[in-house]
Amino acid sequence: MKIIKAQKIKALVSELCLKANFDLRPDVLQGLNASLSGEKNKRAKEILKAIIDNAKIAKKDKLAICQDTGLPCVFVELGQNVKIEGNFYKAINAGIEEGYKKGFLRNSIIRDPIKRGKSGYSPVVIHTDIVGGNKIKITVLPKGFGCENKTRLLMFKPTADIQALKEFIIEAVRLAGPDACPPYVIGVGIGGNADYACFLAKKALLKPVVSHRQTAVSKLESELLKEINKLNIGPMGLGGKTTALAVNIETYPTHIAGLPVCVNLSCHALRSATAIL
């Protein structure tokens, strides 16, 4: 049994907030650069250049990549041989508070979703997975809400064919159109139940944007990306072939009676940072 102090978790989360918000993920940057070299549309190129410049400025000047520093989503893989000394969830929220204050990031969280009122930094959304081993892996994903608002879930019939699924995913992108900061990264969750499909769609955003995956779903991912980039939405919705940088799919077993599919879009400012204790 390894003992990890909650204080240590707080400090780590605080650091991850700064890293995620200031330093664009290398795979996202790589995806943007690849899109820029493949893009023919003059305006699309201009916007992609601005997006890449923005990432450089953010890193250099320690400024938030985007002013919407999100409703941070924290993914935890907790080794079952770890004993945490102190309150785990309190430590995560305290780490978020500390990091966001330190980085002059935005306080976008409303405690009462109905009455609304003043905004603060926490509580955040925490997904904990118990895994083997004696380590804790923590990922902070500051997910902006412009793109979160475009999330779509559909419970397909179990007899639905793959074409229907593809059309639904493409339609989700078409509906988001210019509004949620394209080029997008498209997180897709297939299987599980309604809530789990949504979780998977969000988790899919953590997979690298540029990859050479050879999995059962990688063919579907690349087919969808090709189709989506024919929509001519483009950067800022002003045209071009860069509507999405990637389609990332996560799957899970499901019930004989259904086939849940959730699409969770990310704007081009797909930010996350991970560390292991």
Add this chain to the structure above:
Amino acid sequence: MNKEKISKLKIGDEVLFSGIIYTARDQAHKKLIEAIKNKTKISLDLKGKIIYYCGPTKTPKGKAVGSCGPTTSSRMDGFTSELLRFGIAAIIGKGSRSDLTVKAIKENKAVYFLTYAGCGALLSKHVKKNKVVAYSDLGPEAIYELEVEDFPLIVGIDSKGRNIYGKK
């Protein structure tokens, strides 16, 4: 940014604006519309002004402003016609607008600009000063006065009602 200048702008034009703009997003819009309806005094005169759909991050020490890109414009569609009738001259945001908003922009000979979406760090370099001028209790949703220089804009909907995103 007067009516004459606005009337010459057409969709797709790129503009570098220098001057004063005012941030306002969801809750500030709600409050402004309530104030207009109830005829209560608003602490700043919005007539002829430019509204920017933006909620900046906190201002880091030694900087003019924090990250300050545009937020999704369509969320403000329900309030926009009223504000245009009230006299705001121009709007800056990101993404598409409702048919009603397009119509109101045309009727009021206003203009809707787009600016680089998701580029809050880059845009902050075009802001010289910021101060909260209304609804400070709203935190990031307060109305900030931003003094900007060469702030990059693209005309999204012009005063003739032409829409860069085409018809819906």
